[in-house]
Amino acid sequence: MLPIHIDLGFNEIHFYEGIYFLISIAIGIFISYKRVQKYKGEVDFFDGLITWSILGALIGARLSHYLFWNLDLFLDNPAVLFNLSGGGNSITGGLVGGMLGGMFFTRKKGLNYFEYFSLLSPGILFAQAVGRVGCFLNGDAYGVATDSPLGVHFPRYGTSLPSFETDFSVSSSAWQWSYEHGLVGLDSTVSAALHPTQLYEMFGDLILFGIIIxxxxxxxxxxxxxxxxxxxxTGGYSLLRFGLEFIRGDREFIAFSNMTNLQVVLLSYGIFTILYTIHYYKKRMRE
Structure with a gap:
């Protein structure tokens, strides 16, 4: 695991997940471009489609993080949305934002969105899987404590770049959660054994990747x-994420029947996609 701090000289960004985020985006773009080429999509429109999708993803990821995890902070100071040294990015929000950006572009150009989503879907899912590996390396999106052999001890401190020195001034959220729940002491340099929910989600993304192919x-x-x-x-990922939220250590704002606000939305959408798909194909069979 390699949690990273970025030392800019005038400011230091702690536990910076953006590096892993950018790596996943680059991989997703590469796979998607090759698929558009292979299946004879409109390559000339690819740059615009990706640009709008990434712009929507960045806005959606940032906004969703505050809406579901730091709502009070956002309401007190909406400008925190643009503070690069604070907060994080939500994969769920990034997907929604990216889809909205892609829908806007394809509609503007008179293209069929579902056709292009089908081409890009495997690249997006593979990028999601890579992004979750990044979350694992950074110690984000950790699970609750577990006695199972799958439990992982996340490091308390991160490494500052470019000096490659351990920064002892800030503790990771995984360690902080463990300490607040009485699972580790102040002398511990690692968290308690926690579910690696990031890797669980990665495997789920790869299974969806295979199904999509x-x-x-x-x-x-x-x-x-x-x-x-x-x-x-989208429905498969919603249901995957819905299930994993039950063992996430950072879940908050229980809204209904031991579910968070996010879980209520994910479950509702997952059920909707199942019903809509059944309706769509029943309609196609009647035509």
Whole structure:
């Protein structure tokens, strides 16, 4: 694990997940571009599509982080949204924002959004998986304490770049959570054994990746504009994330029946995608 602090000279950004975020975006773009080339999409529109998708993802990831995890801070000072040295990014919000950005661009250019989402979906899912590896290395999105062999001890301190020196001034959120719950003492340099929910989600993303590839090969030759892949991707991820939230150590704001606000939204959307997909294909069968 490698939690990173970025020393800018005039400011230091602690536990900076942005490096891993950028790596995942670069990988996702590469895979998506190759797929658009291979399946003869409009390559000339690719730059615009990716630009709008990334812009939407960055805004959605940042905004969602504050809406679901630091709402009070955001309401007190909305400008914190633009503070690069504070807060984090939500993968769920990034996906929603990215989709909205992509929808805006394809509608503007008269393209079919579902067709392009089907092409980009595997790249997005693989990027999601890489992003969760980054969360694991950084110690973000950790799970609750566990006695199982899967438990991971996350480091208390991070490494400052470019000096590569350990910074003992700030403790990681995983260690802080462990300390606040009486699981470690002040002399500990690692957290308690916690569920590596980041890796659980990574494996879930890769399973969805395989399913999408299989479904794509089945439907692409005859139905390029089908929304099926869109709903498998977004609905599948929603249900995956819904389940994992129950063992997340940083879950807050219990809203209903031991579910957070985010879980209520994820479950509702996951059920909607299942019902809508069934309705869509029943309608297609009648035509």
């Amino acid at each position: 299989w479904v794509f090969q089945k439907i692409w030759p005859d139905d390029k504009k089908s929304p099926l892949i869109f709903f498998i991707h």
